[in-house]
Amino acid sequence: MEQVSASKAFGGVQGVYRHASGSTGTDMTFSVYVPPHDEGAKLPVVWYLSGLTCTHANVTEKGEFRAACAELGLIFVAPDTSPRGPDRNGGAVADDPQGAYDFGLGAGFYVDATQAPFAAHYRMWSYVTRELPALVAANFPADMARQSIMGHSMGGHGALTIGLTHAARYKAVSAFAPIVAPGQVPWGRKALAGYLGDDQAAWRRHDAVALIEDGARVPALLVDQGTADNFLEQELRPELLKAACEAAGIDLTLNLREGYDHSYYFISTFMADHLRWHAARLGRD
Ligand SMILES: N[C@@H](CCC(=O)N[C@@H](CSC=O)C(=O)NCC(=O)O)C(=O)O
Numbered sequence: 001m002e003q004v005s006a007s008k009a010f011g012g013v014q015g016v017y018r019h020a021s022g023s024t025g026t027d028m029t030f031s032v033y034v035p036p037h038d039e040g041a042k043l044p045v046v047w048y049l050s051g052l053t054c055t056h057a058n059v060t061e062k063g064e065f066r067a068a069c070a071e072l073g074l075i076f077v078a079p080d081t082s083p084r085g086p087d088r089n090g091g092a093v094a095d096d097p098q099g100a101y102d103f104g105l106g107a108g109f110y111v112d113a114t115q116a117p118f119a120a121h122y123r124m125w126s127y128v129t130r131e132l133p134a135l136v137a138a139n140f141p142a143d144m145a146r147q148s149i150m151g152h153s154m155g156g157h158g159a160l161t162i163g164l165t166h167a168a169r170y171k172a173v174s175a176f177a178p179i180v181a182p183g184q185v186p187w188g189r190k191a192l193a194g195y196l197g198d199d200q201a202a203w204r205r206h207d208a209v210a211l212i213e214d215g216a217r218v219p220a221l222l223v224d225q226g227t228a229d230n231f232l233e234q235e236l237r238p239e240l241l242k243a244a245c246e247a248a249g250i251d252l253t254l255n256l257r258e259g260y261d262h263s264y265y266f267i268s269t270f271m272a273d274h275l276r277w278h279a280a281r282l283g284r285d
Contacts, residue, residue, distance in 0.1 A: 001139055004029065010070035011036035016056065019135060023127040024083035025120060030132065031056040032140055033076040035069050044146035044282035045075045045136065046275065047170075049128065049155030049162075052187070053106045054081050059152070062264035068272040072279040075142055079128055081154070082108035083121040102187050103194055109182070110158030111206050113195035122195060125206075129162055148172035148278040152267055153231070156223075157182055160208035160241075164216040172281035174222035174274045176267045177229055180241035181209040187235050212244040220251040222277050224270045226260030 004016040012035040021028040037043055046069070048059050056078045059065070069076045082105055101107065108124035137144045149170045151159035156178020163173030182188020183203045196202040204210035225238050232238075238254055245252035260266040 001135060009033070010066045012066070012070050014060065014066065016060070017139075021083070021127060021131060023123045023131045026083040026085040028080055028083070028127065028132075029056055030080060031060040031078045032136065033060075033066055033069055034140060035066075035071075035073055035075070037073060037141060040141075042141055042143035043073050043075050044148070044171075044279075044284060045077060045140075045142045045144065046278050046282075047128070047147065047149040047151075047159070048076060048078045049110060049149070049151030049158040050078065050081050051151070051153030051155045052081070053101050054155070055106070056080050058264065059267070062268060063271055064268035065271050065275060068275040072275060072284045074275060074279060074282070074284060075136075075140060077132070077136055079124075079132055081106050082124065103190055107154065107191065109154060109188075109191040109195060109206070110162065111192070111195050114199070114202070115195055115197045118195055124158075125162075128158065129166065146171060146282045148174075148282055150174045150176070150274055150278065151178065152176040153236075153262065154179060154187070156180075157188070157206075157208065160221070161206050161211060163221075164208060164211045164218055165205070167216070167218045170218075172220075172222075172278040173218055174277060175224075176270065176274075177225050177231070177236055177262055178208070178223060178238075178241075179236060180223075180238060180244075181207055183207045183210060184240065185235045185237060209240050209244045212241075212248045212250065217248065218250060220253070220281075221245065222253045222255075222274060224255045224257055224266075224274070226257050226262065226266045228259050229262040229266075231262055 156175030
């Protein structure tokens with residue numbers, strides 16, 4: 001692992017790191033904020049999965065998480081959203097043929113692709129759930145028995161599906177403006193078809209509403225959603241998650257935030273609220 005940068009912030013260190021990923025077969029860049037802590041202490045880890053078009057940098061620069069993480073003693077990890085790099089294996093790493101913002105580069109959807117040409121490199125599920133946690137555990141003062149996960153939009157979809165699938169691992173799961181049912185909306189249908197083909201069982205394993213319908217459970221979920229979000233009605237559809245949680249008895253807190261859009265102005269406004277909710281479930285309040 002190579003350190004790209006390290007800057008003191010709120011008494012801790014905001015770092016950016018690069019490594020050769022075995023999951024994606026590319027170099028991957030991610031950021032980690034380590035709050036001030038006693039020497040030898042192990043700290044809980046909050047994972048943040050970003051949305052379409054993002055790298056680690058969007059939330060790192062605009063997410064305004066550091067003050068709360070420093071206060072609460074939380075490590076904050078922000079991975080990239082897709083493999084990147086020189087074109088290999090027929091365009092698997094480079095942008096998709098249409099150059100779309102919602103598929104291919106910057107739009108890995110946190111799945112392990114099975115379809116050519118993406119299967120060779122687009123393995124963000126393995127990267128985020130296995131490879132990067134091992135790297136973080138080995139290189140940072142992380143208590144891997146206390147992890148939680150959150151995300152935005154496409155990353156909210158990733159946080160929900162990963163959190164529902166690994167319910168024992170992640171002590172808290174939350175999202176900002178998540179895609180809740182990718183199998184039912186254009187962004188998701190395009191990505192799942194492109195990465196997973198027509199395997200409907202695989203689609204359901206990467207769809208929060210379908211996972212809940214199929215029996216996945218977490219004790220509680222927190223979702224914040226802006227009412228002025230351009231993507232609300234066509235792509236996000238939080239009412240589908242609300243209905244699934246009600247039917248399943250999952251304690252969903254769905255905060256509809258009047259006038260907020262889909263941007264980091266919205267996310268940064270409610271970031272500290274989410275981190276406090278996570279901290280309470282990670283034994284840090
Ligand atoms: N057409 C827009 C759409 C991109 C966009 O809004 N991306 C969001 C995530 S959307 C769901 O995953 C985002 O986080 N953008 C980065 C940011 O810093 O705001 C476009 O191409 O810009």
